[in-house]
Amino acid sequence: MNRIRKAIALSTLAMTLAGGYAVAQDHPDHHDHPYVRHDEWKKGARINREDWNRGAALDYRRYHLNAPPRGYEWREVDGNYVLAAVATGVIASAIVASTIH
Template structure:
């Protein structure tokens, strides 16, 4: 008997990120503290930048609501 391990690959498309949408998995990502280094503007009060795949996503720290997203260079 052979066991087969299938790993699920999650592919995130650019159009996936929409302002006002909730991103439930945002807590799995480390916040970006040196946002200026990546050309990102300073997050507003209660917001933080996270990197998800090839995108930077600005989320609300309490709600997980997306405020904006940019493609990483």
């Protein structure tokens, strides 16, 4: 009886771990970008062009963000969602991505 319980426990654990891995791999919102804290990214400040260019453009609807004003765009940079003016890099908002999910 003890062997049966161990076998069931191990198989349950294996399915749980394998299932969690598969979900993480298939999830479309999963990002491999580690979080980097940027205290300088505040409203009214400018994001460096190289940081902006490293970021991926976001569909604000998909991530439940506010619609950007004309000339602004949401980007994910270093695990942060940054709303900034495309032409000047002036930041309107910066949010840690993990606080949204």
